[in-house]
Amino acid sequence: MSEEKVVPFMEHLVELRKRLIVIVVAVIVGMGVAWNYSNDLMKFVEKPLTGKTYLTDIKKDVYLKVKELAPSMYTRYKLDQEVNAPQKVRPLNYSAPLEPFFIQCKISMLAGFILALPIVFYQLWLFIAPGLTRRERRMVMPFVTAATVTFCIGALFFLIVIWPVIINFSLSYEAEGLQSWFNISAYVNFCLRLILVFGLIFELPVLTLLLSRFGIVSYAFLAPKRKYALLASSVIAAFHADLITMFVIMVPLYLMYEISIWVALIFGKKKVKIVEEAPAT
Template identity: 30%
Template sequence: MAEQTKLEPPKPETEAPDELAGSEAPLLDHLIELRKRLIRSLLVIVGLLIACFFVAGPIFDILVQPYREAVAPQPVELIYTAPQEFFFTQLSLAFFGAIFLGFPYLAVEIYGFVAPGLYKKERKAFIPYLIATPIFFLLGAAMVYFAVLPLAMRFFHSMETGEISMLVKVSEYLGLAMTLIIAFGLCFQLPVILTLLAQIDLISSGTLKKGRRYAIVAILVFAAFITPPDPISQIGLALPMYLLYELSIWSVMWIEKRRAKTLAAAEGEGTDTTTTPT
């Protein structure tokens, strides 16, 4: 007899559209969440901008204080050469105040967007960096306000002669002060960023030590690009950045030692499971 072949039932078609829809849904949710956080951040910055515009005078007095201390006992004389210049300078002051005051909120929004993709243990590890971010930003701003800016203004005023005097435009001085404060505040995030990268195994202390010479060159180029063309400002930014780089190496080494102790303890607990014969 001829061997009869059994007909197999047709295989169900794979539901590709449902799988694609399932993969697109998380992406769409992330985009919606990002949109909400961007809108909230923008509203906060705009609100702070409006509020700071009405207190632009006190902000101006605060930023001019290092200049006053640099040229004391002489009075500070700032000028503007266009009718609309001081108005736009007040807008710049308001925007600077909004960014400065809103920086912690922006950091919280970034953490809130990233946190759902982290494990519970990783969220706890991320919180110290969230706290350290505004602290290091304030340290950088304080260094500009109390050290770098007064030294730079003294250096500029020392170049005056009996026939040549320096008349400072209000927009240029405030632009210099605000640029240095924001630049130093961001540059002081270097230990936070490098330590966070070490926490997720993207860099190591050995890599940072080997790249020290390249880091020095990059720091000098960055300082020359971001600061005015005077040695005081450039050294004032380059030297702290290099010290922060060395601090980052020590911080990464501490993380590596702590991770090695944790792994050794885990391996010890795993190998200690001996069974006694009955």
């Protein structure tokens, strides 16, 4: 009897090992491809420090609107200096030998992981596929596609929308007389960590879709737990020290939970309603 328990477990370990090897090889190949574009990726990550972002244009438009509607306020607060000020370039700094090289490796590794996501999700699916029905196995391509796309959307949403907000908030302390000095490791590691966080946050509706199709979770299960989801979002976001980062993580995380509720309602496994008859009097 003990052998009957050990053999399936060992088979699962062998299967898991096989899938992990394929994933590691795929990530290494993706890393090799991404290495050729690592400098461009670094410039994109560095852009809030060295170039214009959408926040720059929004701020300029707001100041010009103030000039049009309230010229005295525009003059009093010297907003013309903000509008006409040249874009300040803040270079990244490093303090250890080979530090930029290791940062380039980290950027390539994350980019390689993202390039390998279709293979990663496909291998994860193959690992759980033996326990699924034939009908459930047909969801492999929609699952792989949706999981890959949503992770990429989350990563891009962070880089394009959230990252400039965080950096702009950090730079606002220069008005208090502080001088910004960004270390390349701290700057890039912080960015890469949040790229992963936002990618995983955007996976929540896909995971909910999968679980709801299997009948594991449902709209009736998720909807009443909104307050717990808000609390969990706050706790997860609290691991980041500064308030602005906590906020920009908590809000998307809770919004993804709300989207997941509607995903479970629309795509979840339909259950037959049982109508209870009133007892005869």
